[in-house]
Amino acid sequence: MTPSKRKISAVMVIALLHDEYEHDICKKSRKVWMKPWLRKRENFYHMTLLKELKENNPEDYRNYLRMTDNAFRDLLSLVSPKITKKDTVMRKSIPAEERLIATLRFLATGRSLEDLKFSTGISAQALGHIISETCQAIYDALRNEYLKFPTTSGEWKKIADDFYLLWNFPNCGGAIDGKHVSIVPPSNSGSYYFNYKGYFSVVLMAIVNANLEFLMVDVGKNGRISDGGIIEDTVFYKKLIEGTLNLPQNNETKYGLNFVFIGDEAFALHEHLQNPFPQRELTYEKKIYNYRLSRARRVVENAFGVLSNVFRVFHTSIALKPEKIDRVVLASCVLHNFLRRNCRNSYTPLNMTDFENIESGIVSDADWRKDSNDAHFTNLQALGQRNASDAAKNARLSYVAYFNGDGKVPWQDRLIK
Template identity: 70%
Template sequence: MGLLKELRERNPGDFKNYLRMSDSSFNTLLQAVAPQISKQDTCMRQAIPAEQRLIATLRYLATGRSFEDLKFSAGISAQALGRIIPETCNAIVEALNAEYLKFPSTEVEWKAVAKQFEDYWNFPNCLGAIDGKHVRIQPPSSSGSYYFNYKGYFSIVLLAIVNAKYEFLMVDVGKNGRVSDGGAMEQTLFYQQLKNDQLHLPPNSDSREGMNYVFVADEAFALHKHVLKPFPQKNCQLKEEFTIIGIMAY
């Protein structure tokens, strides 16, 4: 706590690197979750403060270190961290979900996302950008190569959809690192609803030129009537190269 206080006052850049967020963001998050994670002191001992609980959780999420390793910097036993970190993560989700992560559920909301893409990026009929990120982890014991990815380290896959302002619309995290981004998406509720036409997307008649509303993705994802991906760069024909250049110029 003393080190963090010094970083906050003298080295804001190091503070941000330590917790992966700025001082102001940390204070906002602490204010939101403190009512849910604060505990009462007892006659036997003082409760661990909400600020210390949040710091330990953010540091764990930022580094993926084991509880045994984290206990030295957090000043909290590994057994207590095993209770505190899941509890704090749940509190973060409950406190922020309604305001900061709202998945569109109506045609009107999807059209607002599409308009934002057209206004910001001159890209019509776009409902979101999809991509995955490998988050490095310490693999569970006896898991073998289950979490070992093609990049050469152990990870879980964070799959996200963002709007034109880089704001998250949907996040799915936890698939093992051996799964590709496309494979991870196929295991999500989002993809099942997409395949079954349950996302309440606007009809083509409401779009520019009567085209499909689409999510944009890279080559790792499967093509779908509502998922737009580039031509594979390998063995790309001249006609396709000009098509790609034309889309980028547009």
């Protein structure tokens, strides 16, 4: 054998030995299919505790699930067909009930998956898949009934009737606001989600009706986009500009005023979107207008406050992939509407919404304001007044005249100094 052939043979032997060594290392370091304690999950997981709470501590049971048992059973019946899995020869599937409960606990607490696995008896990897899938199932099962956006003039009028009855604001299709939802940035995303407040976020935009229910939810815009530009990228705003929302015409509205949506200083004035006058140019009449606008706008502040108080995931930096974060936010919003309608007294007791004493003019803050965590669920930036069309300015002045004339309420003069 020539020296060159001997050299080649030696290299081949070394390569074979190396492969065999690597194979042995992999065999030794390969993880087990399931940790032993997870195989005995029924001995340790929270379902035993939940049964005890249901039988003997109904208030703690409701707090654990963030809803009454009746509401939970109704929800389970709706989502079960979408999340039920078949057993395999390798393992038994996790029942739909446990999948839903694990998801509700994640929404209620915002705990990490590594932490949540100890109470659920489900691995963190499986939880990541289960929570995302179940959130999507919740949204799909509830959206048609509990997150229905008006599409006809008649439907918009019903929304407006509630605002007029409850908040003395006519021709209002909803209160608009947005929040930065704190996230753990995805790998290699750089500053894409980094907002002006100094943390990473996606933006939740919403329109809320007079009963604190979400009419429209838009989530997923990265926090780096200017706050004023976020709404302009929504389907709602594009239809508003195009005039394709089928809003009531002025000959159909109360007092012939424009049909409007209401927002704060983060949103540009539009003939169908009212915002407050800046402080520097307030007359007495404009102060009255600002008060009446703020009074009706409070519904969206309270909706967000209740949402984040009940679903504490909004008080954390959500550590999921962006598409999974969107599902978590959408599921939470549609659950909010579901619970507002099915167990309102327990979901939003009186102390969880602002209360205004119209005799004294004192507004008592809701408990969620005292427990607010601005570091993770923050308001959009107030951008101040921008150029508006004459039609938009005239629409606002028409409401100023209305609130100081035919639409005056008895207590407003006592509240404005």
